Amino acid sequence: MTRLHAEGLTLAYDQATVATDLGVSIPDGSFTVIVGPNACGKSTLLKALARMLKPKSGGVYLDGNLISSYRSREVARRLGLLPQTSIAPSGITVGDLVARGRYPHQKLLRQWSAEDEAVVTESMRLTGVLELAPRLVDELSGGQRQRVWLAMVLAQQTSILLLDEPTTFLDIAHQVEVLDLCADLHEHKGHTLVAVLHDLNQACRYATHLIVMRPGGEIAAQGDPSEVVTAELVGDVFGLPCRVIDDPETGTPLIVPVHRKRRSEDDGPVAVHEHATL
Amino acid sequence: MSAVVTGRVVRIRRGLLSVRVDGRALTVGLGVAVALVVVMGITLTTGEYELSVTDVLKAIAGQGEGGADFVVNTLRLPRLLTALLVGAALAVSGAILQSLTGNSLGSPDVIGFNNGAATGALLVIIVTGGSMVQVATGALIGGIVSAVLIYLLAFTRGVQGFRFVLIGIGINALALSVNSYLITRASLYDALTAQSWLVGSVNSRGWEHVTAAALAVAVLLPLALYHARPLAMLELGDASAKALGVGVERSKAVLIVVSVLLAAIATAAAGPIWFVALAAPQLARRLTRSPAPGLVTSALVGALLLTAGDLLIQRVFPTAQLPVGTATGCLGGLYLIWLLASEWRGKGRYT
Ligand SMILES: Nc1ncnc2c1ncn2[C@@H]1O[C@H](COP(=O)(O)OP(=O)(O)OP(=O)(O)O)[C@@H](O)[C@H]1O
Numbered sequence A: 001m002t003r004l005h006a007e008g009l010t011l012a013y014d015q016a017t018v019a020t021d022l023g024v025s026i027p028d029g030s031f032t033v034i035v036g037p038n039a040c041g042k043s044t045l046l047k048a049l050a051r052m053l054k055p056k057s058g059g060v061y062l063d064g065n066l067i068s069s070y071r072s073r074e075v076a077r078r079l080g081l082l083p084q085t086s087i088a089p090s091g092i093t094v095g096d097l098v099a100r101g102r103y104p105h106q107k108l109l110r111q112w113s114a115e116d117e118a119v120v121t122e123s124m125r126l127t128g129v130l131e132l133a134p135r136l137v138d139e140l141s142g143g144q145r146q147r148v149w150l151a152m153v154l155a156q157q158t159s160i161l162l163l164d165e166p167t168t169f170l171d172i173a174h175q176v177e178v179l180d181l182c183a184d185l186h187e188h189k190g191h192t193l194v195a196v197l198h199d200l201n202q203a204c205r206y207a208t209h210l211i212v213m214r215p216g217g218e219i220a221a222q223g224d225p226s227e228v229v230t231a232e233l234v235g236d237v238f239g240l241p242c243r244v245i246d247d248p249e250t251g252t253p254l255i256v257p258v259h260r261k262r263r264s265e266d267d268g269p270v271a272v273h274e275h276a277t278l
Numbered sequence B: 001m002s003a004v005v006t007g008r009v010v011r012i013r014r015g016l017l018s019v020r021v022d023g024r025a026l027t028v029g030l031g032v033a034v035a036l037v038v039v040m041g042i043t044l045t046t047g048e049y050e051l052s053v054t055d056v057l058k059a060i061a062g063q064g065e066g067g068a069d070f071v072v073n074t075l076r077l078p079r080l081l082t083a084l085l086v087g088a089a090l091a092v093s094g095a096i097l098q099s100l101t102g103n104s105l106g107s108p109d110v111i112g113f114n115n116g117a118a119t120g121a122l123l124v125i126i127v128t129g130g131s132m133v134q135v136a137t138g139a140l141i142g143g144i145v146s147a148v149l150i151y152l153l154a155f156t157r158g159v160q161g162f163r164f165v166l167i168g169i170g171i172n173a174l175a176l177s178v179n180s181y182l183i184t185r186a187s188l189y190d191a192l193t194a195q196s197w198l199v200g201s202v203n204s205r206g207w208e209h210v211t212a213a214a215l216a217v218a219v220l221l222p223l224a225l226y227h228a229r230p231l232a233m234l235e236l237g238d239a240s241a242k243a244l245g246v247g248v249e250r251s252k253a254v255l256i257v258v259s260v261l262l263a264a265i266a267t268a269a270a271g272p273i274w275f276v277a278l279a280a281p282q283l284a285r286r287l288t289r290s291p292a293p294g295l296v297t298s299a300l301v302g303a304l305l306l307t308a309g310d311l312l313i314q315r316v317f318p319t320a321q322l323p324v325g326t327a328t329g330c331l332g333g334l335y336l337i338w339l340l341a342s343e344w345r346g347k348g349r350y351t
């Protein structure tokens, strides 16, 4: 069994059920990427894995035990979550916000050890926000803010990281930088990463394990991106006719949507979903 | 000094103990404490019966002459200490609740804890006539009941701050109308007692009030301080706080109970006093420019506001025996208008 896995999950908000009988297993030391159309339940799954959302049935297991059986602080030392949206208290500086990532390691009378300082500085350096330390979070751009939140999660120093769309708001260079950072954490530190991404090409490039979700919170396919991603699958899950070619840079699958003028024609490798809409 | 975080870092015993001290908050705290001592000094020495500082100190030590002893230990000191403790209790209660609801209107005097406590007290006054202890108990129960009511009505999958505040404002209106109704049903004598209680005052408070308020503050303030760090973390939102290891449900429960009890006990001791719980935490926050709810600075500012307010009405209207509630009510109304207006413009918003 892997360190983080879930069995028979039924996930729901009040009456609205997002997923039923969902099982996932996050391979240890993997860089797992979850993809799927909007509102299919990716964030909901991530919240359940990080015990933010209590499943209606089934259970999430961390290191062999039900995640709900741990103390909050204990989970926070093993597993970190970057939510899709977060709020910062107004008037807080970047450094102080990142420092809050140290909370699970601190005590009432041990509020700021030399280690805290070193870890926070390093997290800010890795995400490129060290120079922003004295600035107010309210006054940052969307992309800067996103990297500050990422720094806060890194400062938590957990070996499992769940990141919900860590690249939103970022320009392409910063997107690649953040994904490279994740890949480094996974390769050199042996961390397990789970990220929700919308860019399928980036997902295929970086993921060692890809989970494709479809509306209704089902898992359509999972495994090595090269084996999993086909034009049929993308057509089926996203309702978008496309071609899948080799990424000229890495050889991983590259998804190229079919030109809109050709979408009605039926030819060759193009998979057209029956409910495909514009 | 740290390179990344604000404030001064103090490490002792080779880093086994380390605390972060916010220099500005410390300065503000000391300044307010000094002002508080000055106000206390003036309150005890001036008035109809002028005393020197040595007279006062002697009287407090139990070696004063008859007149001074009576003036200090029976008239002035209990009233002063009640004002101080009630002000501090209300301010901490307000600071906790505003922080939890993420709303500057989420204060016990706006959302009905105080008026709910008043309803409890009125019921006791009218039904039983009521001794001081009974009235205070009634106030305590009234405050708790109104808090539970708001909580239950606001509960949908956890409690959302804004909803809590809106429903609290509704409960406040309800409690106010119940209070007026109770007064119309009361005998003239009870109605007078009730009416004077309803304004909120520290006139002629005795040592029993001081003891009750002091006990409450001595137990509840440390509890609140112990949960101050989770409280600051909760301002990141429940989800992020939980992800960072805060025991969200437990911390929230403890903090809400502490806040309700502080407000209810303060109301039991002095009647429903307006404004302090609403304004003191905001003033403290603005003075310290801190992103975290400073409970100690709030407590000091609250104590200063109420003792200074009481001193003012004693000296400006020496014969009128005005209750301090009228002064804070006036100020509170103006402050609320300003707050709503600035909130409307999107400025000075609390997030
Ligand atoms: N707090 C909530 N309360 C009620 N329903 C919710 C809540 N959050 C999400 N939902 C619903 O649950 C479903 C799944 O939402 P979720 O956020 O998991 O989607 P997602 O796959 O992350 O989408 P996106 O790609 O847009 O982020 C949606 O239909 C959404 O409307």
Ligand SMILES: [Mg+2]
Pocket: A042, A043, A044, A084, A164
């Ligand atoms: Mg999402």
